Amino acid sequence: MELKGKVALVTGAARRVGAGIARALAAKGMDIAVHYGSSATEARQVVTDLRELGVAAESFGANLRELEAARTLAGRVVAHFGRLDVVVNSAANMIEGAVESVTPEVWDEIFALNLRAPFFVTQGAIPALRAAKGKVVNIADLAGLEPWPKYVAHCTSKAGVVMLTKSLARALAPDITVNAVAPGAVLLPDDWDDATRKHFAETTPLQRLGSPEDVAQAVVYLLEADYVTGEVLVVDGGRLLR
Numbered sequence: 001m002e003l004k005g006k007v008a009l010v011t012g013a014a015r016r017v018g019a020g021i022a023r024a025l026a027a028k029g030m031d032i033a034v035h036y037g038s039s040a041t042e043a044r045q046v047v048t049d050l051r052e053l054g055v056a057a058e059s060f061g062a063n064l065r066e067l068e069a070a071r072t073l074a075g076r077v078v079a080h081f082g083r084l085d086v087v088v089n090s091a092a093n094m095i096e097g098a099v100e101s102v103t104p105e106v107w108d109e110i111f112a113l114n115l116r117a118p119f120f121v122t123q124g125a126i127p128a129l130r131a132a133k134g135k136v137v138n139i140a141d142l143a144g145l146e147p148w149p150k151y152v153a154h155c156t157s158k159a160g161v162v163m164l165t166k167s168l169a170r171a172l173a174p175d176i177t178v179n180a181v182a183p184g185a186v187l188l189p190d191d192w193d194d195a196t197r198k199h200f201a202e203t204t205p206l207q208r209l210g211s212p213e214d215v216a217q218a219v220v221y222l223l224e225a226d227y228v229t230g231e232v233l234v235v236d237g238g239r240l241l242r
Contacts, residue, residue, distance in 0.1 A: 001135060001223055004029030007081045008233035011064065011121060012091030014039035016187050017139065019046050020212025021088055021219050023053075028220060030086070031056040033077040037063055037091065046093050057080070064091055065109070083086060084128035086223060089118035089161075090139040094189065096150050107153050114157035119164060122178075130175045131213035137219050138165050140182040158182075162232055169230030177229040179222040184236020186210035204237030 008025050012018035014036035022032050023046075032050050034057060036043035043059040050057035058080055062069040078084050092114045095106060118138055129136070144158030162180060169178040179209055184208065185200040201209050218235045222228060234240055 001085070001133075001226060003086075003175050003220075005031075005146060006085035007033065007083050008086035008088060009025060009030045009033040009060075009077050009121075009125070010090055011035040011037060011073075011117070012037070014043035014046055014059075014125060014189065017183065017212045017215050018088075018090035020068075021139075021216045022046055022050060022057075024213070024216030024220055025056065025086070025088075025223075026050040026053045026055045029055060030101060033057075033081065033084075035064075035073065035091065036061055052196060064121065065112040067116075067120060070117045071124045073121055074128060075094040078128050081137045083132060084125055085132040085134045087122055087125050087129065087134070087136045088139070089121055089136070091117060092139065092141075094151065094154050097153070098150060099152055102153055110153045111160075114154070115160040115164065118161060119168075122168060126172070126176070128225060129172075133171070134176055135223050136168065136172075136176060136178040137222050138178070138180040139215070140165065140180040140232060142182055142184040142234065142240060145182060145232075145234070145240060166230045171230060177222075177226070179228060180201035180232045180237070181215055181218045181222065182232050182234045183215050184210060184234070184239040186215055186235070187212060203239070203242070204236070205241060208237065210235060210237055 010022045013022040047057045064070045140161040141158040143155040153236040166179040
């Protein structure tokens, strides 16, 4: 796909990795729908930054844990921009907790945003994406490929994203490609201390933490590649090899 002039919806684009993806796609000449949940101020700043790159950008608030908000988000984007070519499902949470401490409410909170929302956002976008021969990229996680004892619910939700990607790729072919990026140690949680960050860097084969730009490069590749679908591109500095 030639990205210049196309329209991309990036969920969770107000902060962190989502914002990095939005900026990378804007640098390729894409117009960007910046979705946010509660970070309205940050979303407005991202929109300002993207417009300075010479593209059209607008923010769209939606609580994607709510079914109708997820289902109707793509339609709102189409109503504003007149088209939709790409969906990047990046919005997610990451809640730590020992197995014994996970409540039904926490489980549902994790799955509502991490797994149910990407499905229904994509479902709502299908008509526009079919018309555009468009693309979907889901942001999975290394946690979906290996077990983390303190993040069992998170791991399970992201494993679901991996299978969702493969299933949608089969279901939506040949009109729409669906792929995923599985980041490793990229933008660790804000409350992790320096010793933990150093440990993760030292135990990564490439000897550093990842960056939003590393993830964004993978997203760009999957959007520009026209003969790739149902793939999960691991961007982890080699951690999965350990």
